[in-house]
Amino acid sequence: MHVEGTILAGRDFEPVEGRVVVEDGEIAAVEEAAVESENVVLPAFVNAHTHIGDSIAKEAGAGLSLDELVAPPDGLKHRLLRAASHEEKVEAMRRSLRLMASTGTAACVEFREGGVDGVEAIREAAAGLAIDPVVLGRETADAMRASDGFGASGARDAEFDDLRAETREAGKLFGIHAGERDPHDVDPALDLDPDFVVHVVHPEPSHLDRIEADEVPVVVCPRSNLVTGVGVPPLRDLLDRTTVALGTDNVMLNSPSMFREMEFASKLTDATATEVLRMATANGAEIAGLNCGVVEPGREARLLVLDGDSDNLAGAQDLVRAVVRRAGEADVTDVVY
Template structure:
């Protein structure tokens, strides 16, 4: 048993000054309490549970700094496609180490190749592999689904099938793949409203995506969904719900946010990636005001400089200073953990008895406001006092 005392302990209910965390011999948390008279390891700073990076594409890890942004998603995606190579195992292993060193206990990783799945299993990460399907014409949808089914057989790591986006998937494919699953499992993540052009395609059959699909010679006009917005399409297909997490939502409007709140559909924020690709952030205050379940992801190294998800939370804290920093810490911990499996108790992923996401020490200086100090933009040194346990 270890008893560790810090200046601050971040619990699911907020920061606890001078708190203590007791670990059993496996590193599982057995107690979180106010300062006691017992002997303890004094570490100062802040204790956090291991963090959840809720959106990444490890297989793009060799593209760090190589895909210019700033002109919107369709030009970024075309630049990505022209640079994309077979997944580089060394780059992916390096990215996993980088994420773990930054305090990541669990990673929700989107893959088309399946190549990161055994590497995440080898690295003892928690999380899920999101085996992503794209398909517009029926024959392509069918071959994409059978390819995904083969990857889902890979043992050793939780994996689910999902779709890429409304602009790359036929409406009937979305309805089938994103429907609430019969058995509870990891949430399915889905790129949504990353660019305003998504709505132009669905609503008006125009814009950069229409030009792109026409250039590729795709037979999309009767296959891509028809709706006023991506969320309206998902709603009409009856696939919104707690099993789904929409990634980005940069251009999601008030009526659509209402539908996400009403259906307990989660949102994954990737602010650094959004700023790199399109130069805009989502209506985060609108999401917070509606009590949406939030998580945070870095996105891939093709649109984000590193896999330190705390740096994304710091961008949100700077952009929305009126929002309590506890919102971002909840998104990094309990919010992200809510996407990992069927147990959606609000305390899962937080520091409380039974917690298994590891114990992370952040070397904060003396502060009366640990949330704001943590997210002030400084890359605070951090180390694992106990590693995350395997599920």
């Protein structure tokens, strides 16, 4: 099969008129050619940080602090999760996963509450859907063993040294929240030698030096940080130091829309449109160990196709900037997995 249009090719998303040739689920070639299609073809998104279980409690807890909302074990989200039935949680997660899949998100990196049961619940919710969650269990070593790794809440919440060692021995991903409300848990998080850290809203210069020296990737969630009142991550400083990816965080607080997250990050910070699109695609894939996120031969064919002649995108002079700052669900014509 092939997909025609203006292709945002490679890590720099250079517009190429032509077609993407797909064979056995892999991109075989990107061919430059004159085509009649007005479509825009780009890599499908990788949402690098989600809490899909929160889908049972959208817009709950208005006015609560970050700790009151999400701090384990008795933040509002944890109480609501305990009160919900297995069936309710699976159906709510399935709805969010289905929404992401239909709007071009090929994978998400999920910090999954509920131990082994929580891991099994999201696997059940994702069954038959195109989206492929990278599931990081929480709370127990058994959850890590049943999933793709471990997603730690934060260094101030518990001691994670043993779990970090077990995760490393298993050859799985270890991610941890750090620097979300203040800088005090950043060094303890980095001491664990994580595969990536999430948020880093309040890094000190020494933290940035460590992140750069140790090549620690960072996942930022600017919409969530603004909603919870903790601030905005210093995106320029982070981009200058390391690999940065984009996540939508808690479904309680924000829709899991990478379109909205990209627009917000682009308009709120001085990151370029190319950097933001890379944060939403290639960088998230790199952190998660996925072979997608870039339109180039040898990559998995996970593609998003937009209508470049939609009322929203027609007349765009800079396609990458238009995708990042104004494209949305209504512009999606196809998702290729």
